[in-house]
Amino acid sequence: MRVLVTGGGGYIGSVMCEMLLDQGFKVTVLDRFFFGQEALDHVKDRIRIVRDDVRWVPSSIMNGVDAVIDMAAMSNDPAGELNPQKTFEINYKGRTRIANMAKKHKVGRYVLASSCSVYGFKKEIVTEETPPNPLTAYSKANAMWERHVLPLADRNFCVTALRQSSVYGPSSRMRFDISLNAMTLKLFRGEKLQVMRDGTQKRPVIHIKDTSNAFITVLKADQDLVNGEIFNAGSNDQNLKIFDIAKLVAESNGKKFDYEWYGSPDYRSYTVSFDKIRKVLGYKTKHTPQQGAREMFKALEGGKVISDERSVTLLWYKKLYEMSDIVDNVRLKGKIL
Numbered sequence: 001m002r003v004l005v006t007g008g009g010g011y012i013g014s015v016m017c018e019m020l021l022d023q024g025f026k027v028t029v030l031d032r033f034f035f036g037q038e039a040l041d042h043v044k045d046r047i048r049i050v051r052d053d054v055r056w057v058p059s060s061i062m063n064g065v066d067a068v069i070d071m072a073a074m075s076n077d078p079a080g081e082l083n084p085q086k087t088f089e090i091n092y093k094g095r096t097r098i099a100n101m102a103k104k105h106k107v108g109r110y111v112l113a114s115s116c117s118v119y120g121f122k123k124e125i126v127t128e129e130t131p132p133n134p135l136t137a138y139s140k141a142n143a144m145w146e147r148h149v150l151p152l153a154d155r156n157f158c159v160t161a162l163r164q165s166s167v168y169g170p171s172s173r174m175r176f177d178i179s180l181n182a183m184t185l186k187l188f189r190g191e192k193l194q195v196m197r198d199g200t201q202k203r204p205v206i207h208i209k210d211t212s213n214a215f216i217t218v219l220k221a222d223q224d225l226v227n228g229e230i231f232n233a234g235s236n237d238q239n240l241k242i243f244d245i246a247k248l249v250a251e252s253n254g255k256k257f258d259y260e261w262y263g264s265p266d267y268r269s270y271t272v273s274f275d276k277i278r279k280v281l282g283y284k285t286k287h288t289p290q291q292g293a294r295e296m297f298k299a300l301e302g303g304k305v306i307s308d309e310r311s312v313t314l315l316w317y318k319k320l321y322e323m324s325d326i327v328d329n330v331r332l333k334g335k336i337l
């Protein structure tokens with residue numbers, strides 16, 4: 001089966017591509033490579049790479065493709081707020097375009113890389129049935145994308161949305177703007193861990209290999225189980241308060257827990273039920289945040305991951321916007337390497 005991974009050069013994609021290859025899938029990556037292409041160096045000889053944009057890539061990209069994992073995006077809330085119009089253009093319109101092209105070209109499966117952030121703020125435990133409450137341009141685009149793409153599902157086009165938890169763990173396109181990773185970096189530098197006020201806000205978290213495996217589980221699942229369905233991807237025991245994430249990062253590395261507050265109170269908070277993915281697909285996570293924090297620390301110690309100007313997504317996109325890389329809509333020539 002050939003899988004087209006849009007955004008495959010990103011934080012999750014560069015880990016997922018290797019896992020797909022190891023399980024016998026053929027892989028094509030479509031990416032603008034806003035963060036550079038080096039993240040795919042470890043697999044570049046085994047995949048097809050197309051450098052282009054989901055907003056205007058020619059539909060021939062779908063030739064020979066059996067499944068799409070659609071991940072290209074302005075990939076977090078603050079980056080999405082830099083230019084909400086561009087966020088909608090890419091995250092909603094661009095990816096909806098990919099879904100429509102896939103259906104037209106008789107691609108059998110399409111998986112949306114959505115996010116639990118569509119729940120916004122909820123006091124009760126949320127399930128896939130809970131109406132979304134998106135609070136930012138990023139999560140509004142995700143909710144709209146789900147609403148418009150899921151109805152494309154039919155007997156010949158299997159569509160599934162995976163609402164991912166906040167991801168942690170090492171990758172060759174490192175992101176230090178996600179809570180557990182950012183806190184481990186601070187710990188590694190011997191600095192105080194920064195906890196966003198007031199620390200009681202809850203997030204589900206998931207290891208990067210577990211979230212990648214959720215996509216692979218969907219690709220392998222019986223079509224009747226996943227067609228037109230939404231699944232939260234994560235595990236019930238990884239719904240954590242931000243303060244507790246900071247604490248476990250220090251404690252699991254045997255270090256003193258020293259922290260400072262930052263920011264104004266964060267209104268995004270939700271506790272998510274992951275019963276459906278476990279019951280319907282038998283999916284279970286294999287990694288814990290404690291292991292993830294140790295793994296991240298070791299990766300930093302061993303120089304396997306580095307913090308550079310590209311590893312904070314918001315700051316890097318801010319720079320790209322200033323350089324007009326996105327704003328000018330400069331068309332890149334699709335190139336098969």
Ligand SMILES: NC(=O)c1ccc[n+]([C@@H]2O[C@H](COP(=O)([O-])OP(=O)(O)OC[C@H]3O[C@@H](n4cnc5c(N)ncnc54)[C@H](O)[C@@H]3O)[C@@H](O)[C@H]2O)c1
Nearest residue numbers: 007009010011012032033034053054072073075115164167
């Ligand atoms: N990392 C998380 O914690 C998390 C949680 C929930 C959902 N998600 C979603 O998962 C997906 C992958 O996230 P990630 O952490 O790997 O993000 P990332 O920013 O590392 O990767 C996104 C990739 O998409 C590419 N891209 C952006 N706009 C594009 C365009 N117009 N055309 C082609 N390529 C484009 C970028 O170059 C980048 O390589 C995103 O959709 C994100 O919203 C991520």
